[in-house]
Amino acid sequence: MIDESVWHISHLDLTIRMVLAAVLGGFIGLEREWSNHAAGFRTHILVCLGSASIMLLSIYGFSQFVAEPNVRTDPARLAAQVISGIGFLGAGAIIRNGSSISGLTTAASVWVVAAIGLSVGAGFYYAAVLATFIVLVSLFLLNKWEKHLLRHRRNQEVMIKIFDRPGSLGRVATKFGEQGIQIKNLVMQSTSPESFDAAMDATMELRFNLRTVSTDKLLRAIDEILSLPDVIALETNSMPTGKPTSISKGKSASG
Template sequence: MSSVWHITDLELTIRILLAAGLGGLVGLEREWSNHAAGLRTHILVCIGSTAIMLLSIYGFSEFVNEPQVRVDPARLAAQVISGIGFLGAGTIMRTGLTVSGLTTAASVWVVAAIGLCVGAGFLYCAVLATVMVLLSLVVLNKWEKYLMRNRRTMEVVIKIVDKPGVLGNIATKFGENGIHIVNVQMNPDGMTEVDGVLEAVVELRFSLKASQGETLIKALDTISTSGHILSTESKTFSMVSGSRKSSRHAVG
């Protein structure tokens, strides 16, 4: 029987540990950025794909010399690539016009590929891929935010008492802070009691462009203290009845 179908326990252990380390590096960045799939998820995916790759290559070595058996080391690995999609899809969320979790889904998928490389003994490729993934997640992320700072839209939801002039006042406050309104949707949102009188509530969903996040915060600070404003919410924070409340959400 050819030695190509055999692996020592030591080498197998090294590959599993290396997979845990490489997957953990990517997962640590996701964990640090407060995303849905973090350190443990990425480690488990990388170890799992490595184990499946090892099984696919070395797990059936005793059948290699059987006359009616054809060994395909890539067969189980192919199932990992197609099957990991369900886990990545679980990290993708859509809130209104905003889709988040795409980067984390991609990182889970690429960690599975790194694990397959480690399991197959393609160690240089695994390490190189890990380095490139970390560069993409850390360095390119900052560069992308800098380049796209004036092009990306932010979604803000403001609930108001349906009174004349309230929407115009909000639009004026955005304009004074250099914030461009791309789109606005108005949806009825029930009734509320104001000074003993039932008033209609309207939800305003704005798509905005701002050069800096600080300008949006400043504008919402001003708007939240205006009359007939019930609450303001954005992707990164919310203010209810004029008082700010931290509201962090996962973004790819």
């Protein structure tokens, strides 16, 4: 005998689940919004609320067919499609810039928010709240701890545009060496001169992958490199913000 009451939910309970999903997803999205990431406050709310709605639909949306003969209900069928289908949102948050990749944490948070929404939709409240708490601890506290722990082990990327003159590359590399900075990789790309009458207009882009034990030493090296007459501009991801920063000729990196 089938207990049909299991397949029915009151409007109050349904409202509580959907509101709770929006709140929990909003907490995680608020941290992403505060950190200025691609998927922020509203995105996480929509993902969590949508997942909860699909879970509710999967469990209770077809209750009228439960008593029908030869009909088998599977509450996890639609939920399984959410887990596999949410990947397209995560892929949109991942950005590759050269050899560095950003957005992986945001993509993971979107995926976890979908799982939280499914948990709330299924009435698995404790797991949903606990998962939200752990995610917030990971994004807030563990992020700071990871940056502190690995601050000396991350490779730094610096792009320098210089005039293509004899000895210009050596002078730039020397400035890194004077600060004890190890050059892990170097990619050079020549740029055609704007005028064929002035060969000195030829420029070159240098992309350095560096290993340094101190950000302060790297910033001092950048200041000294910017003072070289052959250097036109510099771009780096080694500023305190962690975002790519372009520095024009004559400006101080430490200022």
